Amino acid sequence: MKRNLLALALVCLTSLGFSQDIKYGIRGALNVSNLDFEPDTDFENQHRNGFAFGGFVEFNLSDIISLMPELQWSAEGGKDESIRADYIQMPIQLRFALSDRLTIGGGPQVALKTWKNEDAFATFTFSGVAGVEYMITSEIFVDARYSYGITNILDEDLTDSRAKNHVMQFGVGIKI
Numbered sequence: 001m002k003r004n005l006l007a008l009a010l011v012c013l014t015s016l017g018f019s020q021d022i023k024y025g026i027r028g029a030l031n032v033s034n035l036d037f038e039p040d041t042d043f044e045n046q047h048r049n050g051f052a053f054g055g056f057v058e059f060n061l062s063d064i065i066s067l068m069p070e071l072q073w074s075a076e077g078g079k080d081e082s083i084r085a086d087y088i089q090m091p092i093q094l095r096f097a098l099s100d101r102l103t104i105g106g107g108p109q110v111a112l113k114t115w116k117n118e119d120a121f122a123t124f125t126f127s128g129v130a131g132v133e134y135m136i137t138s139e140i141f142v143d144a145r146y147s148y149g150i151t152n153i154l155d156e157d158l159t160d161s162r163a164k165n166h167v168m169q170f171g172v173g174i175k176i
Contacts (some may be wrong), residue, residue: 003152004079005014010021013026015037017051019136021059021060021062022027022057022058022059022060023057023058023175023176024055024058024061024175024176025055025058025174025175025176026052026053026054026055026056026095026122026171026173026174027052027054027055027056027070027072027171027172027173028052028053028142028171028173029051029052029053029143029145029169029170029171029172030048030049030051030165030169030170030171031049031050031051031074031075031076031080031127031167031168031169031176032048032049032167032168032169032170033049033050033054033075033076033077033078033081033090033165033167033168034046034047034048034075034078034165034167035078035153035164035165035166035168036082036149036163036164036166037161037162038161038162038163045078045081045083045153046078046079047078048075048076048077048078048079048084049176050074050075050076050086051074051075051094052072052073052074052075052090052169052171053072054070054072054073055070055071055072055149056068056070056071056173057069057070058095058175059092063097064076064096064097064104065093065094065096065097066072066095066103067092067093067173068092068093068095068105069090069091069092070089070090070091070092070093071088071089071090072088072090072091073086073087073088073089074086074089074111074167074169076165076167077165080146081103083149083163085113085119085121085153085165086113086114087111087112087113087114087125088111088112089109089110089111089112090109090110090111091107091108091109091129091147092107092108092109092146093105093106093107093117093129094106094107094121094148095133100135101134101135102132102133102134102135103104103132103133103135104131104132104133105127105131105132105133106128106129106130106131107129108127108128108129109125109126109127109129109147110125110126110127111124111126111127112124112126113125115164118153119156120154120155121153121154121155121157122151122153122155123140124151125151125153125165126149126150126151127147127148127149127151127165128147128148128150129145129146129147129151130145130146130147131143131144131145131169132144132145138176139175140172140173140174141172141173141174141175142170142171142172142173143169143170143171143172143173144168144169144170144171145167145168145169145171146166146167146168146169147165147166147167147169148166149163149164149165149166150164151164152164163175
């Protein structure tokens, strides 16, 4: 089953790779993140300011629809050192152009923890992401995104608590 899904994914990516309109780019962003705990914590849970950076490929499927996979590093979690986690993430957004300059999109995001080896965080997380992008010029853009964790980011073998990341990103980037 896994081989069939992998083969299907490779065929889809190959066919997208032969499409006429592909743009590549880089993006940097300011993160404002925090954790939602269940049950509530007995300590002050303050937000963390961090940053994210990465690269993307945008496949234009039609005049108004595009698919944008991205690979980024992101600093997330809470302000306290013990509840910080950094990730390598892969958001995949299905995007819709509302005009020549304005685009909205959303989709899934998978992440792999890159912080300390032995801490209370799970290695793999899954989130949903949605965002809006505004093209300043034909190459430079600004965007805002919101992602909310779907899976528990805490290692269930080490703690009974549950937590989910939620992150606002304010970014700027360039498309080539």
